[in-house]
Amino acid sequence: MNRKLICYLLSSLLLLLNCNKVMSASWEITYPRTSSDSDKSTDYPLKVLALALEQTGVNFQLIPSEKHYTQGKNLSRLKDNREINVVWSMTDRQREKDLLPIRIPIYKGLIGWRLFLIREDMADRFKYIQKVDHLLKLSPIQGRDWPDTKILQANSFNVVTNINHSALGPMLSNAQGDFFPRSMLEIWDEIETLQTDNKLIIQDSLGLQYPAAMYFFVNNQNRPLAHLIRTGLEKAVANGKFDKLFNQTYQSYIDRTKLKKRKFYRLKNTFLPSETPLDRKELWFKPN
Structure with a gap:
C-alpha cells in the first residue's frame, strides 16, 4: 500500500472519529x-x-x-x-x-396578534370603539422591559408599566389601566389562572396586530x-x-x-x- 493511500485512510479515520466525538458530546x-x-x-x-x-x-x-x-x-x-x-x-x-x-x-x-384582557365592567365601553383613535384614549398595561411597550408607545399609546409580570393583572383589576394586550396564544391560558379582585374577561370583537x-x-x-x-x-x-x-x-x-x-387595528413596529x-x-x- 503506497504512502499517499495510507495518509488518505488515516485522515479519513481521524475525520470519522472527530465527527463521532462531536455527535456523542x-x-x-x-x-x-x-x-x-x-x-x-x-x-x-x-x-x-x-x-x-x-x-x-x-x-x-x-x-x-x-x-x-x-x-x-x-x-x-x-x-x-x-x-x-x-x-x-x-x-x-x-x-x-x-x-x-x-x-x-x-x-x-402570532406574538404580535394581540387580544385584550379587560375588566368586565368595561365591556360596554369597548363596544363604541370604531377606530384606533378611540382606542388611543385608553391606557394599555404592559411589562416595563417588553418590546411591546415601545411599540405601543411609538404608536401614541399612553402605556402603564410594571417590571413584574405578575403585577399586571391586578393593576388592570384595580383600574390602573384600561386594557392588557396579550398574544392570542397566551391569553386563553392566562385568563384561567389570573386571580384578581375584579373579574377580568377577554374582549370579544377587537385586537391589535403588528409585525x-x-x-x-x-x-x-x-x-x-x-x-x-x-x-x-x-x-x-x-x-x-x-x-x-x-x-x-x-x-x-x-x-x-x-x-x-374581530377587527384588528394594525400598528407599525419601527x-x-x-x-x-x-x-x-x-x-x-x-x-x-
Whole structure:
C-alpha cells in the first residue's frame, strides 16, 4: 500500500472519529426558570428547542436556571454569559445587537396578534370603539422591559408599566389601566389562572396586530450553539415537523380567537430589525 493511500485512510479515520466525538458530546443548555411549577409558558418553546436539537442528532440536556429572574435579568445574564445560555424573546434592534438571534419566529409571528384582557365592567365601553383613535384614549398595561411597550408607545399609546409580570393583572383589576394586550396564544391560558379582585374577561370583537418575531437568542460568542439550533430549526421547518408541533399546540387557540369576527387595528413596529425574514412566507402565520 503506497504512502499517499495510507495518509488518505488515516485522515479519513481521524475525520470519522472527530465527527463521532462531536455527535456523542452532550450539550447542557440552561434556560430561564419560570416563577412557579404551575407556569406552563415554557412548555412550547422547550418543545421547539428539543425538536431542533433532535434534528441534529446531538445528545443534549435542557436545564432550568437555579432561580427565577425577570425577563430583563434573564437577558442580562445571557449577555454576560452567566448561567443562562439560551432565552426566547421578542426581537428588536437592541436585542439583536446585544445577543445572537436565531431568526426563525417560533410562534410564526402570532406574538404580535394581540387580544385584550379587560375588566368586565368595561365591556360596554369597548363596544363604541370604531377606530384606533378611540382606542388611543385608553391606557394599555404592559411589562416595563417588553418590546411591546415601545411599540405601543411609538404608536401614541399612553402605556402603564410594571417590571413584574405578575403585577399586571391586578393593576388592570384595580383600574390602573384600561386594557392588557396579550398574544392570542397566551391569553386563553392566562385568563384561567389570573386571580384578581375584579373579574377580568377577554374582549370579544377587537385586537391589535403588528409585525413581531420571537426568537431563540444565545450569547454573541456562542456561535456553535446558535449554528446547532438554527440547523435543527431549518430541518424541522423543511420536513414539516415544526408546523406539526405548532398546529398541535395552538390550532385550538386560533380557533377560539374567531379571527373573522374581530377587527384588528394594525400598528407599525419601527423597532423590527431589517434582517427579519419577512419574505420567508413559510415562517409566518397566515389567516385563512
